[in-house]
Amino acid sequence: MEELKRSVRKKYAELAVGRRRGEKESCCGESPGRVSDLARGSYEGERGEVPEELVGGSLGCGNPVALAELSPGEVVLDLGSGGGLDVLLSARRVLPGGRVYGLDMTDEMLDLARENARKAGVENAEFLEGEIERVPLPDASVDVVLSNCVINLSTDKPRAIAEAYRVLKPGGRLAVSDVVFLRNRDALPRPVREAVELWTGCISGALGRDEYASLLAEAGFEEVSVEVVSTYEPESIEGLDTQEMREALGRVPVASASVRATKPEAR
Incomplete structure (x- = not known):
């Protein structure tokens, strides 16, 4: 697991x-049908709000900002904020009075996000260094937790989900775009489950759809939903080096999903 974490970083x-050099490589490749292409299409309504290169460079698999339905004055946390796209979009939606935190474990991503915030003129956003399994914020301190294709990268997903629950205020919302398997991932052969390139490419570390919902419920969340947005064809996924791998992902399909949940109100 530590090796996987180092590889992701x-x-x-x-x-x-x-x-920062102007390259366009994504986490999952540039061919049509890949995760990154779906993410870019999800932001059509937001083009013009932030620099075009930031929308075009999305490393996510959806648009959690749209899922969250943010309101002025809310405090938001983006788990694995990357270049800052979702943070900057959220920051505009929570004005006046709101604030957005972006959390990332990679110094280079944090530097890029802060530069993007300066270019966009966003002042109510703050980028924090840390891991999503150990969020450096107090209990019950945010109204909304976002994440975009990052929880699948975690090597301790129950803890990451528990941390999201911890930092949410009672009644707070979770809005996540993520990759899921449509069947139990244990049905995949070991070469697929353990391929580092597939893990860092947002595939082999994904949860099963039902497993995702169960982990959220076990953490205490209510109103849990995991809705499939788009299923990926094995041919569109990089890192499938053998026919066996491609056939395995044909039997256990992988998809992008919209994940929502709510922390119960205090009783």
Whole structure:
């Protein structure tokens, strides 16, 4: 697991450095049908709000800002904020009076996000260094937790979900775009489950759809929903080096999903 975490950190540090050089490589490739292409299409309504290169460089698999239905004055946390796209979009929606925190474990991504915030003229956003399994914020301190194709990268998903629950205020909302398997991932052969490239590419670390919902419920969340947005064809996924791998992902399909949940009101 530590090796996987180091690989994830290295991969996204390289992507951040590439972004600052003007490179367009994504976490999941550039061919039609890949996760990154779906994410870019999800932000059509937000083009013009932030620099175009930030929308075009999304590393996510959806638009959690749209899921969250943010209101002025709310405090928001984005888990794994990357280059800051969802933070900057959220920051505009919670004005006046609201604030947004972006959390990322990669120094290079944090530098890129802060630069993007300066370019966009956003002042009510703050980027924090840390891991989503250990959020550096107090209990019950935010109204909304967002995440975009990041929880699948965690090596301790129950803890990451528990941390999201901890920092939410009673009645707070979770709005996540993520990758899920449509069947139990245990049905995948070991080469698929353990391929580092597939993990850093947002595939092999994904939860099953039902498992995701169960973990949220076990953490205490209510009104849990995991809705499939788009299923990926095996041919569109990088890192499937053998026919066995491609056939395995044909039997256990992988998809993007919109994940919502609510922390119960205090009783």
